[in-house]
Every structure is written in C-alpha cells, then in structure tokens.
Amino acid sequence: MNARKPTSPAILSIAFAALVAASFAIRVTPQESAAPVPEPRKIAVTAKKFEFNPETIELARGERVELTLTSLDRKHGFKCKELNLEGEVEPEKPLVVSFTADKTGTFEFKCSNFCGLGHYRMKGKIVVR
Numbered sequence: 143m144n145a146r147k148p149t150s151p152a153i154l155s156i157a158f159a160a161l162v163a164a165s166f167a168i169r170v171t172p173q174e175s176a177a178p179v180p181e182p183r184k185i186a187v188t189a190k191k192f193e194f195n196p197e198t199i200e201l202a203r204g205e206r207v208e209l210t211l212t213s214l215d216r217k218h219g220f221k222c223k224e225l226n227l228e229g230e231v232e233p234e235k236p237l238v239v240s241f242t243a244d245k246t247g248t249f250e251f252k253c254s255n256f257c258g259l260g261h262y263r264m265k266g267k268i269v270v271r
C-alpha cells in the first residue's frame with residue numbers, strides 16, 4: 143500500500159549515521175583546540191615626574207597582560223581602581239602588574255604616591271576594546 147515504506151528505514155539509517163558522525167566531529171573539536179595558554183603580552187611602562195610612558199595602553203578584551211613599571215627618578219605609585227590594580231614603583235625596584243583585560247572600557251590609572259607639585263596630573267589610561 144505505501145510505496146515509500148521500504149526506503150524509509152534506509153534513509154533513517156543514513157540520517158542516523160550522519161548524526162553519529164556529526165556528534166563524533168563535535169566531540170573531537172575541543173581536544174584539537176586544547177592549545178597551550180599563550181604567554182601574557184609584556185608591556186614596559188616608565189614613570190617619572192610627572193608622567194607615565196606610554197600614557198595610553200591599548201588592549202584587546204581577554205588579553206593577558208604583564209606590565210613592568212620602572213621609575214626613572216623617584217618613588218611613584220600605580221593605581222587603577224576600576225581594574226583593582228595597585229603597587230609602588232621605585233628606581234631599582236620595578237613593579238610587575240599582571241592581569242587579564244576581561245572587560246571593555248577606558249580605565250584611568252594614576253600615581254598613588256605623592257611625588258611633587260605635578261603629582262595630581264600624573265595619570266594615564268588603559269583602553270580595552
């Protein structure tokens with residue numbers, strides 16, 4: 143009565159085989175992409191009365207970063223409240239700040255150790271896109 147009935151099981155088994163193959167491919171993918179975690183991007187920043195150089199640090203969202211701050215004159219501080227970063231930097235005593243840029247935006251950082259009359263304008267920004 144139904145002329146298509148004999149072919150249906152064949153089509154079903156082909157479809158089933160395709161599904162099995164697809165799910166196998168999906169399962170294999172994560173193993174192939176388990177690459178080693180890349181090294182953090184290293185950025186050197188100098189601090190001196192009354193500036194940081196570079197003043198603007200541009201990052202990509204998700205990027206792991208290692209800032210190494212070096213003071214060229216006296217003790218300074220480094221503080222970025224929004225990214226929860228803080229430390230002191232002195233000549234002969236570099237400050238290493240490691241973090242992951244996990245949110246986009248513009249985040250101000252500044253000197254957090256009073257260093258003279260220009261202290262309050264000693265600032266910069268981290269821009270994460």
Ligand SMILES: [Cu+2]
Nearest residue numbers: 253255257261
């Ligand atoms: Cu200062």
